Amino acid sequence: ALAQCYYAKKEGYKRVTTETGAGQWGTALAYGAALLGLKCTIYWVRAVYKWKKERRSLMQLLGAEVYASPSPKTDVGKKLYKKNPNHPGSLAIAISEGIEDALKNEDTIYCLGSVLNHVLLHQTIIGLETKRQLEKIGVEPDIMAACLGGGSNFGGFTLPFIGEVLKYKKKIRFVACQSEVAPNLSKGKYEYDFADYGEFTPLLKMYTLGHKIKMKPIKADGLRYHAAAPIISLLRHHNLIETVTYPSDERYVFERAKMFIECEGFLPAPESSYAIAFAIDEALKAKEEGVKKVIVINISGHGFLDLAGYREVLKLK
Structure with missing residues (x-):
């Protein structure tokens, strides 16, 4: 998380977006963003967002915006949210929301928490x-x-x-x-x-x-x-x-x-x-x-x- 936030800052971005499942990666990126003076938006798998209120508060204490995914904030999320406001979500959906958000905002870059x-x-x-x-x-x-x-x-x-x-x-x-x-x-x-x-x-x-x-x-x-x-x-x-x-x-x-x-x-x-x-x-x-x-x-x-x-x-x- 620190490495990705460092390079985001170096490249002139003002905000980072990401997904999180368990909430560990979201917390880490929120901390990295706080250290480097970046804004941070996190799309959190809804099934976990609901029961991990304390971790959500921790991310918010670090200055992050945290949204349950799928959310009405993105086109990908909106379609799923309209069909089922209680959709449990998945990491694959949350990743899409984070990427879409970054693509629509020039000052923002997406930071993936795994896979790549x-x-x-x-x-x-x-x-x-x-x-x-x-x-x-x-x-x-x-x-x-x-x-x-x-x-x-x-x-x-x-x-x-x-x-x-x-x-x-x-x-x-x-x-x-x-x-x-x-x-x-x-x-x-x-x-x-x-x-x-x-x-x-x-x-x-x-x-x-x-x-x-x-x-x-x-x-x-x-x-x-x-x-x-x-x-x-x-x-x-x-x-x-x-x-x-x-x-x-x-x-x-x-x-x-x-x-x-x-x-x-x-x-x-x-x-x-x-x-x-x-x-x-x-x-x-x-x-x-x-x-x-x-x-x-x-x-x-x-x-x-x-x-x-x-x-x-x-x-x-």
Whole structure:
């Protein structure tokens, strides 16, 4: 987010637009825009906008305008909104709204939160820092896992290590943790598709479920996206990435998140709980087999603004 806001400022833009699903990326861009004196408009998937009021307030505290998507503000959003004012929305629709807004205003540029190569490149700071931390303690990973929607989190975390595997023939398993609602890497077709509902983006070769597919809303809405980034899709196509999917009711992964906070005192974002579930299961499997494995996962964000989601799924009183 900081990198995109920096280049937007450098190129003379006054405002940035974006989409957000879980709200993490929207918050990040709002912060980047505030630091660099830019206005910020965020189109937030309506299903999540409704229940994450605290995160919405956080974005607004950072100076951002936040709209539920689909919204009446854009042509793409207006058509869907008129048909159904309670349309749950999707990342693909929110992306279209952000792009359309930017196209209609010369002082504005759109900043995508995932999928495109430059976004994954910026996020590799995560993997580079992880690599340095592991080097300092003399540890090499056997397995690396992270949640995956469009691919920025997973790619940012794993790409520096995948480069090492390709160059030096190291053996590391890379596992993308997904929801069965959007299993783009395991059930998608490897073909050219749009990254957005309104077909503003270039065609990208990706594993895709189709840019107009209807997907049931989940609490980990950052994972509810129809396609995986071209770089990630190519690596999957060459069998360098594995996938695991979890049930759409999310109880299984949220129970693992509950175990995590009980042990670590930190509540992960709903999306991160997918990677945690995989790590716990894999660690227990290794224990049963009597083998030692170094399992490294990425916690993509905190869940302290997601308590309503945890409360609903786990039926907390």
